[in-house]
Amino acid sequence: MKHVNVPEPSVRETEMTGLPWPKTWKGAYRFVIGSFIFWLALLIALTESMA
Amino acid sequence: MNWLDFAVLIGSILGIAIYGIWKTRNRRDLNAYLKGSGQTPWFAIGLSVMATQASAVTFLSTPGQGYLDGLGFVQIYFGVPIALIIICIFFLPIYHKLNVYTAYEFLEERFDSKTRFLGAALFLVQRGLGAGLTIYAPAIVLTAVLGWPLYVTIISCGLIVIVYTVTGGSDAVTVTQKWQMAIIFAGMITAAYLLIGKLPDGLTFGDTLKLAGGFHRLNAVNFSTDIHERYTFWSGLLGGTFLMLSYFGTDQSQVQRYISGSSLRESRLGLLFNAVCKIPMQFCILLLGVLMFVFYQFEQPPLFFDSASNRYVVENKADVKLLAYNAGFRSARAQVRQQLENWLYSRHKGDQSAAAAAFSAAATAQQRSEQIRAEASKELAAKNPDLKVNDADYVFINFILQELPHGVIGLLIAAFFAATLASKAGELNALGTCTTIDLYRHLVKRDASDAACLRVTRWFTALWGFFAIGVALYARLVENLIQAVNILGSIFYGVMLALFLVAFFIRRVRGTAIFWAALTAQTLVFVLYSRLSISYLWYPLIGCAVCVIFSLILQVALDNRQKMARGYES
Numbered sequence: 001m002k003h004v005n006v007p008e009p010s011v012r013e014t015e016m017t018g019l020p021w022p023k024t025w026k027g028a029y030r031f032v033i034g035s036f037i038f039w040l041a042l043l044i045a046l047t048e049s050m051a
Numbered sequence: 052m053n054w055l056d057f058a059v060l061i062g063s064i065l066g067i068a069i070y071g072i073w074k075t076r077n078r079r080d081l082n083a084y085l086k087g088s089g090q091t092p093w094f095a096i097g098l099s100v101m102a103t104q105a106s107a108v109t110f111l112s113t114p115g116q117g118y119l120d121g122l123g124f125v126q127i128y129f130g131v132p133i134a135l136i137i138i139c140i141f142f143l144p145i146y147h148k149l150n151v152y153t154a155y156e157f158l159e160e161r162f163d164s165k166t167r168f169l170g171a172a173l174f175l176v177q178r179g180l181g182a183g184l185t186i187y188a189p190a191i192v193l194t195a196v197l198g199w200p201l202y203v204t205i206i207s208c209g210l211i212v213i214v215y216t217v218t219g220g221s222d223a224v225t226v227t228q229k230w231q232m233a234i235i236f237a238g239m240i241t242a243a244y245l246l247i248g249k250l251p252d253g254l255t256f257g258d259t260l261k262l263a264g265g266f267h268r269l270n271a272v273n274f275s276t277d278i279h280e281r282y283t284f285w286s287g288l289l290g291g292t293f294l295m296l297s298y299f300g301t302d303q304s305q306v307q308r309y310i311s312g313s314s315l316r317e318s319r320l321g322l323l324f325n326a327v328c329k330i331p332m333q334f335c336i337l338l339l340g341v342l343m344f345v346f347y348q349f350e351q352p353p354l355f356f357d358s359a360s361n362r363y364v365v366e367n368k369a370d371v372k373l374l375a376y377n378a379g380f381r382s383a384r385a386q387v388r389q390q391l392e393n394w395l396y397s398r399h400k401g402d403q404s405a406a407a408a409a410f411s412a413a414a415t416a417q418q419r420s421e422q423i424r425a426e427a428s429k430e431l432a433a434k435n436p437d438l439k440v441n442d443a444d445y446v447f448i449n450f451i452l453q454e455l456p457h458g459v460i461g462l463l464i465a466a467f468f469a470a471t472l473a474s475k476a477g478e479l480n481a482l483g484t485c486t487t488i489d490l491y492r493h494l495v496k497r498d499a500s501d502a503a504c505l506r507v508t509r510w511f512t513a514l515w516g517f518f519a520i521g522v523a524l525y526a527r528l529v530e531n532l533i534q535a536v537n538i539l540g541s542i543f544y545g546v547m548l549a550l551f552l553v554a555f556f557i558r559r560v561r562g563t564a565i566f567w568a569a570l571t572a573q574t575l576v577f578v579l580y581s582r583l584s585i586s587y588l589w590y591p592l593i594g595c596a597v598c599v600i601f602s603l604i605l606q607v608a609l610d611n612r613q614k615m616a617r618g619y620e621s
Contacts, residue, residue, distance in 0.1 A: 018316060025319070029136050032326045036132040039330045043125065043271035050264025 052196055056461030063234055063465040064472070071219055071227035081501040083222045084508065085152050085484045091311045095229050096321025099308045099477070100299075101328070102228040102235075106474035107188035107467040110235060110336065112533035115356075115443035117340020118347075121268035123282045127537065127588065128333050130291030135326035138300045139319045141555055146306065147315045152488045154306040154551070161554040163562030164493070169569055170550050171489035174303050175482060177543035179515060182478045183522020184536050186212065188444070189471040190523065192464055195358045195448045205523045212475040213516035217509050221484070224476045225311055231469035238466030239336065241459055242451065246342050249454060251349045251395075258395060259345050265410055266348075266417065268341045271334075281586045290588030294537070297544030297591055299325075301551050304481035343450055348391055348417075354380050354424060356445040360431055370434070376427035383420035387413050443531045479519070483512030534587075541587045542580055545594020546573045552595065553602050560606045568601035 015025060022028045052060075075083070091099070116124045151157055155174070159167035186209050193204035216224070250259065263269050273283045280286070299305050299322070312318035354377050355361045364373050390413035397405035451463050487508040492499050499507070526532070546569050553560050576594045580587075 015316075017320065019320075025139070028320075028323055029139075032132050032136060032323055035327050036129075036330065039334070040129070040272070043122070043334070046122075046260075047270050047272045050260055050269040 052460055052464070053457050055458045056464065059458055059461030060465045060468070063462075064468050067227050067230045067234070067469065067472075068215060070230065071223040074226045075219065075223045081505045081508075084505055085221055085480075085488070086307070086311050090313045091225050091317065093312065093317040093320035093324065095225060096309050096312050096317060097324030097328075098229040098232045099225045099311075100305060100321055100325050101332075102232050102470070102473035103304055103308050103477035104298075104325075104474070105235070105332075105470060106185040106536075107192070107470040108185050108532045108536060110239060110470050111188050111191065111447055111467060112444045112531060113333065113336045114340035114343060115446040116531065116533060117268070117337035118344045118446045119340075119443050121263075121341060122271035122334065122337050123273060124533075125271055125330065125334050125337055126273070126282045126284060126287030127291050127294075128330050129284065129287035130289075130293070130295040131329045132326045133288075133292045134295035134299055135322045137296060139322055142300045142551070143309070143315060143318055143322070145555070146310050147318065151310070153303050153485050154301055155303070155485065155489050158550060158554060159493075162565055166550065166562050166566050166569075167489060168494070169566060170301070170547060171485050173543050173547050173569075173573070174301070174485060177539055178302065178304060178478060178482055179518055180522055181536055181539050182475065182482065182515065182519035184526050184532055184539070185471065185474055185478070186519050186523040187526035188532055189467050191358075191444055192448050192467050195445065195452060196464065201359070202524055206520055208471065209516060209520035209523065212472060212479065212519075213513050215472055216476040216479040216483075216516065217512050219476065219480075221307060221311060221480050224473075224480055225308065228473045228477070231473040234462070234469040235466045235473075238459075238463040239339065242455065242463055243335075243339050243342070245455055245459065246339065246346060246450075249346055250342070253395060253399070254345075254349075258398065259342070261398075262345055262348065262391065262394075263341045265414065266344070268344055278585045278589060281588070283586070286586045286588040290541075290586065290590075290592050293548060293591035293595055294541055294544055294588060297548035297595075298540060301544070301547045302481075302540075303485045304478045307481045307484060308477060340446070343446060346450075346454075348413075349388055351381065351384055351388075353449070354427055355431075356442040356449045358445060358449070360428075363431065363435060364427075372430055373427060373434075376423055376430065380420055380423045380427065383416050383423060386416035387420060390416060441531065443533075475519075479512050479515050482515040483508045486511040486515070538587045541590040542576055542594075543573070545576060545591040545596075546598050548591065549595040549598030549602070553599055557599070557603065560602045561609075564606040564609055565598075565602045568598050568605050571601055572598035 016023055017025060017028050019028075022031050113124070145157060146154065149157055149160060153171070155167045155170040158170045186205060189208045190201060190204040193199060193208065194201050197204070219227070254262075260269065273280065274285070275283050276285060277283070278286070309318040309321055312321060353361050354364055364370075364377055367373065390409050394406050394409035394413060397403075397409055451460055455463070487504055491507055491511070492504055496503075526535075549572065550565060550569055553565050572594055575597055576590055579593065580590060
């Protein structure tokens with residue numbers, strides 16, 4: 001069997017994004033999830049208030 | 052269209068093509084043709100990924116979807132943020148580390164040659180068919196604008212895309228896609244601005260939302276657990292995650308876009324840019340359709356938006372039944388308008404009971420008009436089986452041509468063409484690359500030189516273009532382009548994803564087990580799709596789960612057989 005090693009997440013995710021904000025990849029993923037929750041809340045509010 | 056529209060259309064499309072040729076004039080090696088220059092920044096990657104997914108179908112059919120069914124379609128994109136984060140963490144580092152041309156090369160590294168071939172074949176079949184569906188969209192525009200027969204516009208659009216892609220390669224695709232996206236956004240924002248300006252005087256933002264909500268066009272999130280309902284929160288979040296994970300993580304047309312980044316960082320940021328922007332972008336496009344719906348409550352819409360069907364009604368004045376339907380429809384629509392004007396007047400006066408009564412009457416008249424439209428559609432299909440009313444794809448182009456000023460018409464048609472070139476070039480480029488790298492150089496001529504591969508890739512790209520034209524000629528059979536593209540992906544993507552998930556996370560499973568498990572799971576998905584009526588968004592999840600479970604069972608059986616064989620030998 002051939003193995004292709006996946007780099008350890010702990011090492012990769014602490015690397016810097018090179019952006020002023022968010023600085024780490026973990027922070028970038030949190031930002032993506034946060035924006036998703038924001039849009040979801042907005043869409044639910046639109047659905048409920050205009051039904 | 053007048054001279055100004057043609058000037059905007061030809062100027063913008065030619066301008067982008069010349070820019071692409073000029074920017075990539077010194078890059079003519081195989082690596083640049085297949086993977087790009089390797090210097091692409093994250094913003095360009097992000098736009099390239101977005102442009103490859105957002106074909107003309109997105110900008111033509113999605114507003115129609117919003118017009119007919121409201122915002123519910125946005126739920127299909129709920130899986131995008133989660134899927135893209137998973138790809139950034141697990142898929143991208145491997146693709147970058149192995150420095151592959153195609154995602155399927157990794158399957159050989161991890162499993163064996165036949166599994167790589169299977170992954171490539173699944174991609175080629177579903178993407179080849181999908182490419183045909185998306186060539187169909189600009190052909191609809193040209194048919195509506197110029198009145199040419201649909202087959203002529205399909206063939207012309209296909210040939211333009213083939214020439215553009217074969218000459219450019221991956222590098223030119225990435226370089227030009229950001230400008231194509233700029234034209235698309237400019238066109239859509241202008242259309243939205245003018246549409247808002249065309250809404251009746253006195254109709255406030257609150258009235259618009261109330262009206263759209265009253266006609267169930269703002270039901271964006273549906274928490275129903277009924278698996279037969281096509282778009283729900285659960286099918287979007289669970290099924291959609293699997294669909295998007297497969298599309299962005301294993302479809303070569305996308306993988307080829309983001310592996311062109313100069314580093315892992317650039318590729319990741321490009322994908323995360325899409326993770327943030329995809330839902331708001333689709334929401335805005337659907338909202339444009341909802342605003343069109345509000346607009347047509349105060350204006351007389353045609354009986355059919357579909358140009359061929361509408362032309363049939365106009366030209367066949369002797370058809371008494373269709374004429375009666377048309378008259379009934381116009382009368383019902385006039386009542387809708389009258390009652391909504393009453394509703395607006397009472398609402399602004401503060402007379403809530405009169406407003407409610409007027410809105411209820413408007414809703415009844417609206418329902419009657421839809422019923423007449425449905426009956427007329429059946430009548431039309433009975434009279435002329437070649438005419439299948441498909442309003443979703445025609446609503447927006449009809450609005451553009453009838454309601455917007457010259458110059459803007461040219462800009463929007465340029466936007467549809469830019470979207471077609473951007474997505475088709477990405478797809479055909481990926482199909483040509485995969486056929487060369489995974490089939491030709493892998494199975495036919497392993498010692499082919501880079502120059503020979505470059506030549507062969509151009510031929511394969513052109514051949515896939517002709518195949519797409521062939522598919523597009525039959526695309527009229529599908530109910531709605533944007534849905535048809537997603538249904539096709541849903542049938543194949545589950546198994547494709549399973550190949551990669553098993554490769555990443557289940558080290559115990561080897562090539563033979565995953566190969567037969569994938570074939571069995573794909574067959575099962577075909578059978579289930581033909582028998583069940585559940586939402587298509589569940590098929591990626593089903594296909595993936597079945598393939599993973601089958602591969603584990605098969606691997607255990609194969610291991611046991613091997614142990615028994617060893618036992619006999621000893």
